[in-house]
Amino acid sequence: MAGEVPNLEASKLTALVVDDNFVNQSVHHKLLDRLGIKNDVVSNGQEAVDVHCSGRNYDLILMDMDMPIMNGIQATRRLREMGIESKIAGVTTRAEEEEVKEFMEAGLNDFQEKPLTISKLVSILHNLELYVQT
Amino acid sequence: MHISLFTLYHSSVFQKNLFPTYNFILYSMDLKALHLKLQEMRQSFFNEGYLNCQYTQIEALEKDSSPYFIVEIITLYFRDSPNVIAALEHELAREPIELPKITKCINRLKSSSASIGAIKINNELEKANILLQAGNVEGMKEAVRRIKKEHSELRAKFETYFQFLAYSFLCQLMRRAGPTEQAVNSS
Numbered sequence: 001m002a003g004e005v006p007n008l009e010a011s012k013l014t015a016l017v018v019d020d021n022f023v024n025q026s027v028h029h030k031l032l033d034r035l036g037i038k039n040d041v042v043s044n045g046q047e048a049v050d051v052h053c054s055g056r057n058y059d060l061i062l063m064d065m066d067m068p069i070m071n072g073i074q075a076t077r078r079l080r081e082m083g084i085e086s087k088i089a090g091v092t093t094r095a096e097e098e099e100v101k102e103f104m105e106a107g108l109n110d111f112q113e114k115p116l117t118i119s120k121l122v123s124i125l126h127n128l129e130l131y132v133q134t
Numbered sequence: 135m136h137i138s139l140f141t142l143y144h145s146s147v148f149q150k151n152l153f154p155t156y157n158f159i160l161y162s163m164d165l166k167a168l169h170l171k172l173q174e175m176r177q178s179f180f181n182e183g184y185l186n187c188q189y190t191q192i193e194a195l196e197k198d199s200s201p202y203f204i205v206e207i208i209t210l211y212f213r214d215s216p217n218v219i220a221a222l223e224h225e226l227a228r229e230p231i232e233l234p235k236i237t238k239c240i241n242r243l244k245s246s247s248a249s250i251g252a253i254k255i256n257n258e259l260e261k262a263n264i265l266l267q268a269g270n271v272e273g274m275k276e277a278v279r280r281i282k283k284e285h286s287e288l289r290a291k292f293e294t295y296f297q298f299l300a301y302s303f304l305c306q307l308m309r310r311a312g313p314t315e316q317a318v319n320s321s
Contacts, residue, residue, distance in 0.1 A: 023246040115248040
């Protein structure tokens with residue numbers, strides 16, 4: 001990782017990792033931990049919707065595209081219909097223009113191609129105005 | 135209390151996460167030689183094109199240079215990926231093949247392989263995807279054989295590397311624990 005890793009603990013940001021892949025869940029969770037961002041992990045879009053229905057709210061949602069039960073596009077659409085205004089960043093290995101367009105139109109604020117790294121995550125936070133680089 | 139290296143090993147995090155226990159004949163290596171060997175082995179993953187810089191990103195996520203996290207991630211990968219490969223083979227054996235199901239398997243494997251930096255496996259998955267989109271089923275089957283080969287080679291390399299890593303880490307723990315005392319028979 002080039003450069004200093006920012007510590008955003010004082011900002012009290014919270015995030016939700018939505019991914020059905022255990023490796024990605026662990027990596028994304030750890031990436032957010034490393035930045036000092038408290039985060040929860042769920043395994044599919046339906047669980048992401050359920051966790052919001054239970055009253056939880058997050059500053060940032062990292063949303064995978066391909067998931068069982070409810071995929072990222074469906075979950076993003078559903079969350080926006082529910083009035084959830086959290087910043088949602090789509091993260092997926094699938095980066096064909098048509099697929100990205102459909103994902104963005106579902107209600108994403110940003111999109112990053114996997115694999116996620118600290119610098120890509122900082123870029124997401126910067127793009128979504130959750131972190132201002134000094 | 136006499137501290138047994140193997141007692142430490144069996145109680146360490148590696149035991150519940152790691153691949154089968156190996157015969158440690160490594161104790162004859164001094165620590166400096168062990169560290170050099172470890173560096174060599176780690177570098178060979180990159181020199182031989184198995185891993186890319188994504189792997190170092192994951193290593194660097196552990197603040198105190200503990201190997202626990204990378205071992206955990208790689209173990210998770212090798213727990214899940216054989217099932218995905220098996221599912222892929224199963225789908226390819228169907229007639230007629232169902233393209234969306236095969237695509238799903240490929241994407242799942244691509245996602246986790248990319249996350250750990252397994253570039254050789256990912257390259258084979260890209261080739262497999264191109265063949266799939268062209269409707270070349272026989273080509274796909276050959277591609278899956280290559281994916282399995284790369285997967286098994288990477289796994290074997292990690293098994294050996296983690297064996298050395300576990301031993302090195304245990305030696306460090308023992309050093310920190312200080313000198314051991316021989317148990318004295320009270321009778």
